[in-house]
Amino acid sequence: MKKNTKSLNLREKDPYLSRERQRYEYPLPSREWIIELLEERGVPQKMENLARELSINEEEYEFFERRLKAMARDGQVLINRRGAVCAADKLALVKCRVEAHKDGFGFAVPLEPTGDGDFVLYERQMRGVMHGDIVTVRPAGMDRRGRREGVVLDIVERAQKQVVGRFYAERGVAILEAEDKRLTQSIALEPESVAAFNPKPGQVVVAEIESYPEHHRPAVAKVIEVLGDYADSGMEIEIAVRKHHLPHQFSDACLQTARNIPDHVRKGDWKGRVDLRDLPLLTIDGETARDFDDAVYAEKIGRNYRLVVAIADVSHYVRPGDGIDADAVERSTSVYFPRRVIPMLPENLSNGICSLNPDVERLCMVCDMVVTYAGNIKEYKFYPAVMRSHARLTYTQVWNWIADGIDHPHKKEIDTLYKLFKILQKKRFQRGAVEFESVETQMIFDDNGKIEKIVPVVRNDAHKLIEECMLAANVCAAEFLLKNKHAVLFRNHLGPTQEKLTALREQLGLLGLHLGGGDSPTPKDYAKLAEQFKDRPDAELLQVMLLRSMQQAVYEPDNDGHFGLAYESYAHFTSPIRRYPDLLVHRAIKAVLQGETYRPGKTWQALGVHTSFCERRADDASRDVESWLKTYYMRDKVGEVFSGKISGMTGFGIFVTLDDIHIDGLVHISDLGEDYFNFRPEIMAIEGERSGIRFNMGDRVVVKVARADLDTSKIDLTLISGGEAGKKRRKAKEKAAGKQPKAVQNPQEKGVKTKKRSKKLSAKEVEHYLNTAAKPSASRKKTVETAVRKKSAEPEKSALEADKPKPISQLLKKQTAKGNSVKIKIKQKAETPAKRKGRSKAKS
Numbered sequence: 001m002k003k004n005t006k007s008l009n010l011r012e013k014d015p016y017l018s019r020e021r022q023r024y025e026y027p028l029p030s031r032e033w034i035i036e037l038l039e040e041r042g043v044p045q046k047m048e049n050l051a052r053e054l055s056i057n058e059e060e061y062e063f064f065e066r067r068l069k070a071m072a073r074d075g076q077v078l079i080n081r082r083g084a085v086c087a088a089d090k091l092a093l094v095k096c097r098v099e100a101h102k103d104g105f106g107f108a109v110p111l112e113p114t115g116d117g118d119f120v121l122y123e124r125q126m127r128g129v130m131h132g133d134i135v136t137v138r139p140a141g142m143d144r145r146g147r148r149e150g151v152v153l154d155i156v157e158r159a160q161k162q163v164v165g166r167f168y169a170e171r172g173v174a175i176l177e178a179e180d181k182r183l184t185q186s187i188a189l190e191p192e193s194v195a196a197f198n199p200k201p202g203q204v205v206v207a208e209i210e211s212y213p214e215h216h217r218p219a220v221a222k223v224i225e226v227l228g229d230y231a232d233s234g235m236e237i238e239i240a241v242r243k244h245h246l247p248h249q250f251s252d253a254c255l256q257t258a259r260n261i262p263d264h265v266r267k268g269d270w271k272g273r274v275d276l277r278d279l280p281l282l283t284i285d286g287e288t289a290r291d292f293d294d295a296v297y298a299e300k301i302g303r304n305y306r307l308v309v310a311i312a313d314v315s316h317y318v319r320p321g322d323g324i325d326a327d328a329v330e331r332s333t334s335v336y337f338p339r340r341v342i343p344m345l346p347e348n349l350s351n352g353i354c355s356l357n358p359d360v361e362r363l364c365m366v367c368d369m370v371v372t373y374a375g376n377i378k379e380y381k382f383y384p385a386v387m388r389s390h391a392r393l394t395y396t397q398v399w400n401w402i403a404d405g406i407d408h409p410h411k412k413e414i415d416t417l418y419k420l421f422k423i424l425q426k427k428r429f430q431r432g433a434v435e436f437e438s439v440e441t442q443m444i445f446d447d448n449g450k451i452e453k454i455v456p457v458v459r460n461d462a463h464k465l466i467e468e469c470m471l472a473a474n475v476c477a478a479e480f481l482l483k484n485k486h487a488v489l490f491r492n493h494l495g496p497t498q499e500k501l502t503a504l505r506e507q508l509g510l511l512g513l514h515l516g517g518g519d520s521p522t523p524k525d526y527a528k529l530a531e532q533f534k535d536r537p538d539a540e541l542l543q544v545m546l547l548r549s550m551q552q553a554v555y556e557p558d559n560d561g562h563f564g565l566a567y568e569s570y571a572h573f574t575s576p577i578r579r580y581p582d583l584l585v586h587r588a589i590k591a592v593l594q595g596e597t598y599r600p601g602k603t604w605q606a607l608g609v610h611t612s613f614c615e616r617r618a619d620d621a622s623r624d625v626e627s628w629l630k631t632y633y634m635r636d637k638v639g640e641v642f643s644g645k646i647s648g649m650t651g652f653g654i655f656v657t658l659d660d661i662h663i664d665g666l667v668h669i670s671d672l673g674e675d676y677f678n679f680r681p682e683i684m685a686i687e688g689e690r691s692g693i694r695f696n697m698g699d700r701v702v703v704k705v706a707r708a709d710l711d712t713s714k715i716d717l718t719l720i721s722g723g724e725a726g727k728k729r730r731k732a733k734e735k736a737a738g739k740q741p742k743a744v745q746n747p748q749e750k751g752v753k754t755k756k757r758s759k760k761l762s763a764k765e766v767e768h769y770l771n772t773a774a775k776p777s778a779s780r781k782k783t784v785e786t787a788v789r790k791k792s793a794e795p796e797k798s799a800l801e802a803d804k805p806k807p808i809s810q811l812l813k814k815q816t817a818k819g820n821s822v823k824i825k826i827k828q829k830a831e832t833p834a835k836r837k838g839r840s841k842a843k844s
Contacts (some may be wrong), residue, residue: 044084100131100182119150130183132159164242193222236628253323258346275383309473313363314576334578367473375427398462419464432524477573493553495563504549523566528540537698557604627713634708665715
């Protein structure tokens with residue numbers, strides 16, 4: 001390219017040129033200057049024209065092209081299909097993550113929330129993208145349901161690099177059906193890779209994508225691993241790990257760094273730390289826990305309490321940017337499966353030097369608080385320390401000690417902690433924190449890895465005791481960093497949006513409930529409502545409705561408070577072994593204590609989005625495995641009968657939670673009985689059209705297991721008995737049993753003379769008789785009484801005839817009297833109007 005003096009002057013006008021010269025020996029035009037020029041031009045620019053204007057020579061052109069593509073990946077510019085460079089702000093582009101749905105459509109979720117919601121992507125927009133892809137989206141108006149539509153302009157980053165699924169061969173074509181149902185299109189497999197691994201039809205394989213779908217062309221992948229048969233032991237976890245792209249193998253750099261970390265506290269680690277080895281700190285965890293990252297201690301100080309929460313000092317061993325840190329930020333959280341954990345940190349840290357094991361020295365970060373008798377945190381301080389756990393206790397053990405009041409070596413410490421817990425719990429209720437009790441389950445496995453039984457996990461006061469201590473420390477951490485104006489990731493949980501609040505109020509109104517607070521309900525309003533319905537049979541459903549009305553908790557650099565816990569600010573400080581945001585909080589607190597500022601490798605906003613995503617990913621993977629295992633457990637129970645409770649309902653059936661095993665199954669609406677059943681959301685019930693049989697939330701039913709489908713992890717049930725009989729069914733049963741209505745049943749016992757009758761005027765009809773005339777007279781009343789007696793004296797008809805529509809003349813004979821006659825017109829609902837001449841139908 002020829003040098004242009006005018007363009008050279010333009011390049012030299014770059015306001016960031018001096019900065020670029022400090023970074024590079026031969027600086028290119030800065031990103032900011034390129035964007036500014038594009039905005040000034042007002043139209044997309046060809047890459048070659050832009051290079052000519054900025055005097056980019058041939059040697060620099062390749063590097064200039066790389067810079068533009070990097071800017072496109074970061075969403076600063078868009079390079080369209082014609083190769084022209086566009087300023088992203090001019091196009092109002094939004095960088096999003098694709099959330100696909102199994103039915104073919106999807107949503108584009110902005111990486112940096114703008115408050116305007118997500119974009120809906122219809123099938124046409126989803127053809128070339130896959131679940132999890134990072135794309136640039138242009139707003140395209142609103143759809144008929146009031147949702148923002150989006151147009152995918154460019155795919156910035158592909159999320160799916162490897163796919164796990166079932167192998168099939170159809171008519172000589174090898175295909176992969178992904179386990180992730182959000183990947184709706186089948187993937188073609190390369191014949192060479194299939195021949196090399198020779199998988200059997202139906203086996204689970206892992207394939208690496210070679211080319212991605214485009215228009216009507218499917219994705220193509222090559223087989224890189226055969227995991228085995230679908231029902232093999234442990235296969236559910238192997239599938240979930242790959243389906244959700246969970247990092248499950250530590251990098252060589254991480255393992256090498258971990259090997260260099262000592263297995264004990266060295267003397268050099270003591271520098272600047274407080275010695276707490278003699279303080280009787282205790283760890284209280286579950287029976288199966290292997291990593292202990294928190295220890296607690298409390299003592300009485302006058303009317304107040306001192307509460308010490310010591311947390312493992314992971315930040316001392318995991319340094320920013322090292323091999324362990326790189327793997328930790330990629331994982332962001334530990335993932336817990338039945339029988340297996342994928343830890344965030346290597347085992348020699350999570351179960352070794354960073355675990356507060358009993359009777360060994362460990363480094364820790366301490367939150368030392370003074371709590372008043374009213375439950376307020378009067379003062380607190382953070383400092384690094386060296387500690388020694390005096391005992392490893394379990395929730396069950398501690399609760400038994402508290403409940404029985406028996407003597408034990410740690411009675412003084414436990415009793416003081418329990419008294420403090422009662423004070424903090426009372427303060428929690430006063431604050432109005434939303435607290436829901438849900439039944440969690442634990443799977444007990446035999447030696448062969450098969451589920452032996454499923455038992456409920458009882459949450460006792462020992463669990464709540466530790467929870468209150470951790471909440472207190474987390475609140476102090478958030479307040480400390482806010483007071484010192486240091487950036488960090490807060491744990492934000494917002495209340496309901498206006499749309500969700502409106503929908504919630506409509507649902508509650510139909511159920512006879514009311515949420516206070518007007519347009520801005522507080523956590524206390526939610527807590528009051530939860531207290532009202534806690535004893536209702538549909539309490540679980542109502543609890544889910546309240547939870548869904550709130551927004552999802554996320555990690556963000558801006559503090560917006562925690563709605564559910566009723567805190568103005570909240571951050572995670574207490575679990576740095578298993579959560580990366582907690583490790584960031586530790587680094588930030590240490591920086592403040594040392595008079596410094598901690599700056600992570602990525603922006604705080606990017607870290608918040610990434611850690612929130614990883615948290616949801618881990619939850620989804622755990623749920624998948626649990627559902628699969630429960631379905632596998634029920635395969636042996638097909639044909640067996642269970643009692644249960646209706647725990648949910650939709651337009652296609654009822655969900656039943658089976659007693660004792662706490663597993664949910666579906667009774668399809670077509671299997672509820674010999675009737676047409678309809679879901680009535682206004683009363684949260686399913687009701688039969690003719691029989692009137694009704695199924696309500698919380699009703700007891702008896703069901704039989706019909707099917708346990710491992711492919712979909714769904715359990716189908718058929719109804720044996722249950723449902724509340726409607727009025728029609730009760731009347732039919734009474735007639736079949738030969739009973740009379742309660743008002744006239746066995747009248748002989750009371751000495752009342754009765755007459756047989758098949759039809760009686762209702763009280764409304766009698767009142768109509770009496771009130772129609774302006775001046776009631778004796779003759780008119782006589783006429784009415786005569787009508788009533790004549791009605792009563794009619795011969796009894798069969799039940800079938802009584803239900804048939806009758807002509808007006810049979811229902812009521814016109815009564816006339818001289819002077820004051822009463823004319824009564826009864827409009828019969830089912831009567832067919834008389835036909836008119838010349839028309840095929842009567843006028844409406």
